[in-house]
């Protein structure tokens with residue numbers, strides 16, 4: 175048995191010569207909210223389309239619920255709710271009628287429609303044509319459709335795209351409540367880190383088609399670098415001293431800087447003082463999770 | 476059965492009414508035109524028909540099929556119906572959410588085909604009913620031949636399979652539904668030019684099978700049955716292979 179709800183093996187997609195998704199190995203644990211991050215064009219939507227069988231991988235394969243997507247597509251999709259990029263709907267039909275179309279295919283009870291409308295708070299407008307809905311309402315309808323029939327896995331592609339802050343907040347709360355109340359695994363993509371940071375416990379970060387990080391939020395925070403800046407005199411000698419101790423030190427505006435993972439300012443201070451240097455000033459600064467994200471997605475071009 | 480549910484959904488998606496309006500207004504127009512034709516020219520046409528051994532009812536079908544050009548234009552109507560059946564999926568790119576549901580692509584593709592044939596059949600039946608009404612109102616002397624009219628409907632019904640299959644496939648490809656409709660229009664014009672050159676070549680044009688369904692003298696109406704079934708099956712099979720392999724973006 176497989177403890178991962180979604181697992182991909184060397185999943186790749188080429189459009190002509192352009193590699194949109196490059197050899198990615200996703201591992202999405204059960205019952206968690208997995209944030210799929212990356213700047214626009216990183217290959218998130220293409221990956222999600224492959225997870226749903228909408229796009230054929232050029233290489234590699236997708237396993238969901240421990241079953242191969244290629245062979246067990248129908249069986250898998252029965253237990254997957256999804257919304258890919260912008261919500262799709264039939265504008266001249268009402269919210270209820272839209273959900274009824276999907277409900278019939280999913281072969282679930284009509285009561286399900288009222289249940290999901292209640293969850294996304296669209297009960298009052300269920301008989302209104304969807305083309306008259308605001309973007310936020312359409313987005314919620316898309317999520318409602320994804321929730322039909324109590325799926326075990328929810329795949330949402332940028333569900334807060336184009337929403338105002340209050341709309342973003344609402345959807346975020348909704349997504350957060352799902353694993354707790356219904357035991358659903360949620361795979362949600364976004365190009366905005368702080369949206370994901372607040373809800374996800376696992377993250378995967380995409381950049382130019384590659385999965386450059388995958389792990390828990392805490393592991394991501396562990397990537398945080400500390401920068402220590404100090405005013406030490408004499409500076410030249412102190413620089414030499416620290417360098418021989420194995421630190422990477424550089425001098426800037428007369429101050430010494432050390433930028434590294436897991437360095438401790440107290441150790442460095444003691445080191446300097448015990449060796450007879452005068453430390454006039456020492457400060458340390460940690461990367462925020464935002465910095466880590468930018469650092470990961472920006473580094474090397 | 477899942478296919479029936481899909482067809483029901485495809486019909487539901489036409490709730491906006493344009494398609495329904497279309498398949499009601501067109502037969503209303505043909506009925507009105509045929510009524511005028513019979514009202515003004517019945518005596519003349521009946522004399523001509525008698526010379527060729529035709530009844531009033533048979534003459535009425537001929538007028539509908541060739542004078543009004545129903546047999547020539549029917550494929551264009553099928554193309555327009557196909558465009559409307561597919562348009563709803565392109566409007567908000569609903570293909571991706573439809574195909575993310577637990578359905579096989581084949582069943583989705585076949586369902587669209589059945590829906591197109593279904594709406595086209597309503598059009599065909601209403602046109603024929605219109606003819607019966609005209610005959611009754613004018614007061615044709617002969618009794619109505621149910622057999623003849625039934626055969627007229629069946630031949631058209633099977634005759635459109637090829638057009639429905641081709642347009643089902645084309646409409647699933649183009650986001651802009653004007654393209655397949657224009658292709659259909661050009662196909663019809665081209666085919667009707669060939670029709671007056673050579674029947675031997677014309678019988679290979681799927682746009683003409685509804686025309687051959689007219690049971691007209693000099694044309695073998697069984698061509699519409701064989702042609703419709705063969706083209707409908709082959710094109711649906713090939714189209715479906717492409718449709719199931721296609722990336723939905």
Ligand SMILES: Nc1ncnc2c1ncn2[C@@H]1O[C@H](COP(=O)(O)OP(=O)(O)O)[C@@H](O)[C@H]1O
Pocket residue numbers: 189192194212213214215216217218219220221724
């Ligand atoms: N059909 C296509 N043909 C060519 N390139 C494509 C196609 N679809 C997407 N791409 C390219 O693949 C890359 C990844 O796109 P996408 O998966 O939509 O990224 P994201 O969702 O992370 O913004 C982009 O550079 C995009 O231009």
Ligand SMILES: [Mg+2]
Pocket residue numbers: 215218219220259331332
């Ligand atoms: Mg995207």
